Amino acid sequence: xxxxxxxxxxxxxxxxxxxxxxxxxxxxxxxxxxxxxxxxxxxxxxxxxxxxxxxxxxxxxxxxxxxxxxxxxxxxxxxxxxxxxxxxxxxxxxxxxxxxxxxxxxxxxxxxxxxxxxxxxxxxxxxxxxxxxxxxxxxxxx
Numbered sequence: 001x002x003x004x005x006x007x008x009x010x011x012x013x014x015x016x017x018x019x020x021x022x023x024x025x026x027x028x029x030x031x032x033x034x035x036x037x038x039x040x041x042x043x044x045x046x047x048x049x050x051x052x053x054x055x056x057x058x059x060x061x062x063x064x065x066x067x068x069x070x071x072x073x074x075x076x077x078x079x080x081x082x083x084x085x086x087x088x089x090x091x092x093x094x095x096x097x098x099x100x101x102x103x104x105x106x107x108x109x110x111x112x113x114x115x116x117x118x119x120x121x122x123x124x125x126x127x128x129x130x131x132x133x134x135x136x137x138x139x140x141x142x
Contacts, residue, residue: 026051026059038068093128 003010033048034040042060045067046053060066 023059023062026055027063027065030056030059030065034065034067039070041067 003013029049029051030045033045037044037048040048042057043053045060046056049056
């Protein structure tokens with residue numbers, strides 16, 4: 001098959017790209033530097049090797065080179081026992097609208113006793129709210 005039939009010049013067939021050779025040499029330099037400094041990223045490697053960081057990043061991505069990642073141990077700090085505040089409104093009953101604006105309402109933990117599920121405190125509050133305020137919301141009273 002002729003190069004002119006394909007639609008490319010004849011010299012293009014014999015052209016040898018220089019980039020893969022440069023990339024291979026850069027890869028070897030990066031690997032040597034990572035042996036001495038395993039946690040260096042592309043920016044520090046570029047400073048160490050005195051080459052452009054974009055080139056180092058491209059070559060590392062091309063050959064799948066990843067530095068060792070330093071991970072710090074996260075200290076677990078437990079809360080002191082007195083940091084849990086009691087729910088002071090648990091035994092209060094609102095006397096009217098606007099009496100209690102916020103409360104910590106514990107919900108059921110989903111445990112099933114027998115065949116019925118335990119009702120949550122929220123459903124109890126909703127039932128109470130409906131029993132108190134639904135008669136007031138009747139159209140005849142409005």
